[in-house]
Amino acid sequence: MDVTTRQLTVALVGNPNTGKSTLFTALAGVRQRVGNYPGVTVEKKLGRMECLGRRFRLVDLPGTYSLAPRSPDEMVAVDVLLGRVPDLSAPDAVLCIVDASNLERNLYLVSQVLELGLPTVVVLNMIDLARQRGLTIDAARLSERLGVPVVEVQANRRIGIERVREALVRVVQGTVEPRGSPFPPAFVREVSWLEQQLASANGASWPRYLVERLLLDTSGYLQRHFRGALPAECEAWLAQARQRLQGEGCGVPAVEAVARYGWVGRVLDGTVTRTAQAGTPLTDRIDHWLTHRVIGTLFLVVVMILVFQAVFTVAEVPMQWVDAGVGWLGGLVEEAMPAGALRSLLVQGVIGGVGAVVVFVPQIMMLFFFLAILEDCGYLARAAYLMDKLMVRVGLSGKSFIPLLSSFACAIPGIMAARVIENRRDRLTTILVAPLMSCSARLPLYVVLIEAFVPKRAWLGNLLQLQVLVFVGLYALGIVVAAGVALVLKRTLLRGPTPPFVMELPSYKWPSAAIVLQRMVERAWAFVRRAGTLILAVSILVWAALYYPRDEAAVQAALEAQRAQVRARLAAVASGSTEAVDLAEQLAELESPEAVEGEFRRQSLLGRAGRWIEPVVRPLGWDWRVGCAVIASFPAREVVVATMGVLYNVGEQLDVEEGSDRLRLQRALRVARWQQDDRPVFTLPMSLGLLVFFALCAQCASTLIIIRRETQSWGWPLFTFGYMTALAYLGAWMTYRVALGFGL
Amino acid sequence: MTLDALAFGRSARVCAVRGEDEISLRLMEMGLTPGVEVQLVGAAPLGDPLELIVRGYRLSVRRVEAARVEVEPL
Numbered sequence: 001m002d003v004t005t006r007q008l009t010v011a012l013v014g015n016p017n018t019g020k021s022t023l024f025t026a027l028a029g030v031r032q033r034v035g036n037y038p039g040v041t042v043e044k045k046l047g048r049m050e051c052l053g054r055r056f057r058l059v060d061l062p063g064t065y066s067l068a069p070r071s072p073d074e075m076v077a078v079d080v081l082l083g084r085v086p087d088l089s090a091p092d093a094v095l096c097i098v099d100a101s102n103l104e105r106n107l108y109l110v111s112q113v114l115e116l117g118l119p120t121v122v123v124l125n126m127i128d129l130a131r132q133r134g135l136t137i138d139a140a141r142l143s144e145r146l147g148v149p150v151v152e153v154q155a156n157r158r159i160g161i162e163r164v165r166e167a168l169v170r171v172v173q174g175t176v177e178p179r180g181s182p183f184p185p186a187f188v189r190e191v192s193w194l195e196q197q198l199a200s201a202n203g204a205s206w207p208r209y210l211v212e213r214l215l216l217d218t219s220g221y222l223q224r225h226f227r228g229a230l231p232a233e234c235e236a237w238l239a240q241a242r243q244r245l246q247g248e249g250c251g252v253p254a255v256e257a258v259a260r261y262g263w264v265g266r267v268l269d270g271t272v273t274r275t276a277q278a279g280t281p282l283t284d285r286i287d288h289w290l291t292h293r294v295i296g297t298l299f300l301v302v303v304m305i306l307v308f309q310a311v312f313t314v315a316e317v318p319m320q321w322v323d324a325g326v327g328w329l330g331g332l333v334e335e336a337m338p339a340g341a342l343r344s345l346l347v348q349g350v351i352g353g354v355g356a357v358v359v360f361v362p363q364i365m366m367l368f369f370f371l372a373i374l375e376d377c378g379y380l381a382r383a384a385y386l387m388d389k390l391m392v393r394v395g396l397s398g399k400s401f402i403p404l405l406s407s408f409a410c411a412i413p414g415i416m417a418a419r420v421i422e423n424r425r426d427r428l429t430t431i432l433v434a435p436l437m438s439c440s441a442r443l444p445l446y447v448v449l450i451e452a453f454v455p456k457r458a459w460l461g462n463l464l465q466l467q468v469l470v471f472v473g474l475y476a477l478g479i480v481v482a483a484g485v486a487l488v489l490k491r492t493l494l495r496g497p498t499p500p501f502v503m504e505l506p507s508y509k510w511p512s513a514a515i516v517l518q519r520m521v522e523r524a525w526a527f528v529r530r531a532g533t534l535i536l537a538v539s540i541l542v543w544a545a546l547y548y549p550r551d552e553a554a555v556q557a558a559l560e561a562q563r564a565q566v567r568a569r570l571a572a573v574a575s576g577s578t579e580a581v582d583l584a585e586q587l588a589e590l591e592s593p594e595a596v597e598g599e600f601r602r603q604s605l606l607g608r609a610g611r612w613i614e615p616v617v618r619p620l621g622w623d624w625r626v627g628c629a630v631i632a633s634f635p636a637r638e639v640v641v642a643t644m645g646v647l648y649n650v651g652e653q654l655d656v657e658e659g660s661d662r663l664r665l666q667r668a669l670r671v672a673r674w675q676q677d678d679r680p681v682f683t684l685p686m687s688l689g690l691l692v693f694f695a696l697c698a699q700c701a702s703t704l705i706i707i708r709r710e711t712q713s714w715g716w717p718l719f720t721f722g723y724m725t726a727l728a729y730l731g732a733w734m735t736y737r738v739a740l741g742f743g744l
Numbered sequence: 745m746t747l748d749a750l751a752f753g754r755s756a757r758v759c760a761v762r763g764e765d766e767i768s769l770r771l772m773e774m775g776l777t778p779g780v781e782v783q784l785v786g787a788a789p790l791g792d793p794l795e796l797i798v799r800g801y802r803l804s805v806r807r808v809e810a811a812r813v814e815v816e817p818l
Contacts, residue, residue, distance in 0.1 A: 068769070105775050254761070254772060257769075258778065261780070291788065297789045385804045389790035389791065390790065500771070500809055501793055501804065502774050505802035
């Protein structure tokens with residue numbers, strides 16, 4: 001098809017922190033398609049734009065400092081640029097965005113992009129910042145030296161965007177003039193030689209850029225990547241060529257950086273003039289304090305506390321709305337429909353299940369709102385810098401700090417925030433241990449059990465309270481176990497060389513409202529769309545297991561038998577005694593509709609499964625009802641409180657935040673007895689064990705599904721579920737045994 | 745001497761970057777090539793990593809990484 005009518009593909013490349021996303025949104029609008037490239041965890045972002053009657057498809061490539069792939073994730077950018085990605089045509093032009101205030105390092109990437117021989121437009125962003133720093137850039141001269149159009153823009157203010165579109169239309173119509181190589185002649189010669197060798201070996205022609213990369217890549221990644229396609233002699237050719245280059249004083253791989261920065265120096269000479277500026281730049285002054293030994297650390301602590309306060313408290317309000325909305329909708333359906341399986345499916349399975357997902361959305365949006373601000377203004381890199389030493393001790397880097405901290409609010413945004421970690425092994429380790437951080441969904445159970453079963457003891461005049469200590473202990477347990485698991489993972493499954501922490505500390509700038517809002521909505525939507533469908537399926541499954549077979553006669557018979565038992569005991573005790581009052585209350589409860597519902601649950605498939613697995617959970621001191629509640633809480637761990645409520649006859653509507661209901665469940669748990677010998681089920685050792693179980697278990701389908709999405713495999717979520725459940729069981733058993741041993 | 749041994753606030757000229765692995769490559773890609781001037785600004789509160797100014801921007805590297813960079817103090 002002719003160039004004038006066909007939709008043209010444009011690839012957008014640039015260093016991180018150059019305003020690339022801002023430019024992408026300015027060019028393509030907010031209607032972006034976000035997906036994943038097959039087999040890697042790189043986000044694929046596509047947008048559309050039009051200019052002078054031309055239609056363009058814009059591909060946003062991940063921000064990178066260099067087009068030298070050493071991992072599958074880095075390979076994606078090169079594959080897209082060389083047109084090697086299946087459902088994406090080769091780019092007709094490249095848009096390369098550079099930070100005008102940091103031209104020298106940014107031009108390194110430009111020099112690689114220019115070697116691809118594609119029509120290119122260089123976008124000079126943040127010219128205002130450059131001017132503030134006393135830098136004057138002669139764009140015309142720069143364009144002349146680079147041999148491509150250079151457009152000055154301020155992407156955050158949408159200044160110069162139209163000129164970028166016009167420049168793109170111009171370059172796709174023109175022809176690309178051959179550009180000289182930045183490399184010394186000896187190196188250019190060797191690349192040509194290797195190109196010929198490869199062509200003569202199997203006739204296939206290799207893109208010159210890939211041949212050059214093959215010669216430069218001493219890590220061996222590219223050779224492994226193209227294993228099947230490369231002739232066997234390639235290894236020897238590479239060794240010969242490298243040896244010859246060593247002899248000529250341009251040894252691989254150092255030659256690349258030296259040659260490219262040499263080229264950058266020649267391009268910039270006379271293009272950029274630096275005028276003396278008054279005083280130290282603002283960034284330097286801010287940075288002096290924000291990375292200060294004491295003040296910087298304090299500032300980080302305060303920022304983090306503020307963010308989490310906001311995530312917990314501000315998100316609390318919309319979460320209650322969502323919750324109330326879900327309850328209202330459930331009530332509406334409940335009234336409008338006759339009782340039966342369909343109504344129960346809609347109310348408990350569908351509305352309840354979707355509600356359990358949607359309720360996370362305010363927290364996700366809140367956290368990403370703040371993280372986007374911190375990232376866009378340049379502080380996130382400082383937080384990683386400040387915390388790196390601490391994280392190195394557990395085998396991770398400073399970049400894992402924010403994702404892990406975020407997981408205390410909710411593991412889902414935490415896992416999504418791990419995308420900033422470039423190294424695959426570090427990112428995976430962070431994702432796999434993130435669910436161990438005590439998230440807010442664990443709070444209801446912590447509150448119920450600690451209040452009911454941990455004695456109110458205090459030392460040092462109320463300063464040290466036992467209940468608070470247990471609470472803090474559960475949080476500490478999550479952190480300590482996460483550190484241990486991270487260490488083990490980094491030495492076994494995810495072993496590899498320590499990735500470099502060579503990281504840019506970008507200049508501070510005002511965050512862009514558009515980018516912050518966009519990122520917030522994007523993350524929330526990604527969660528709802530991907531997780532929502534699967535969670536709905538899981539909730540319906542659990543609903544069905546708790547609903548069927550619903551045998552009315554068997555339930556009434558079982559209840560009647562229990563009532564007869566209580567009546568017999570009531571007859572045996574003196575009337576008016578406390579025991580008689582208790583028994584009378586028990587009898588009344590057995591006659592309530594809640595008791596019928598509870599008996600249905602007990603006789604459901606899940607109830608039977610609970611009894612069937614009782615031998616497995618008995619070593620932990622649990623009866624089958626606890627086991628059953630734990631299984632039913634697989635979709636979301638906070639469900640365990642409501643399920644226990646049902647199984648112990650307290651009723652479905654159970655809100656732990658409210659005083660009276662909370663006491664009802666706690667009382668019900670306290671009077672729960674083993675059927676065989678009338679011992680109480682909930683003792684202090686058993687409760688402590690159950691708390692430890694919930695601190696460590698992976699009962700959250702949303703988290704597992706997000707892990708699947710972020711790792712692009714089912715193996716890692718299964719692994720996470722497996723190891724966390726094993727640790728939770730072991731931890732609960734040890735806690736129970738040790739507590740029993742101490743005679744608690 | 746190596747870059748990690750430089751006093752805070754001092755500048756130096758890079759002579760060489762040792763090693764051919766990913767870390768050395770990344771150091772060079774980020775602009776630490778022979779001949780360039782680099783200033784050691786300071787260190788994070790726990791003593792590691794270090795903060796540098798090179799080619800007009802701020803770069804953070806760990807001490808073990810900085811130890812690969814041979815410099816000549818200015």
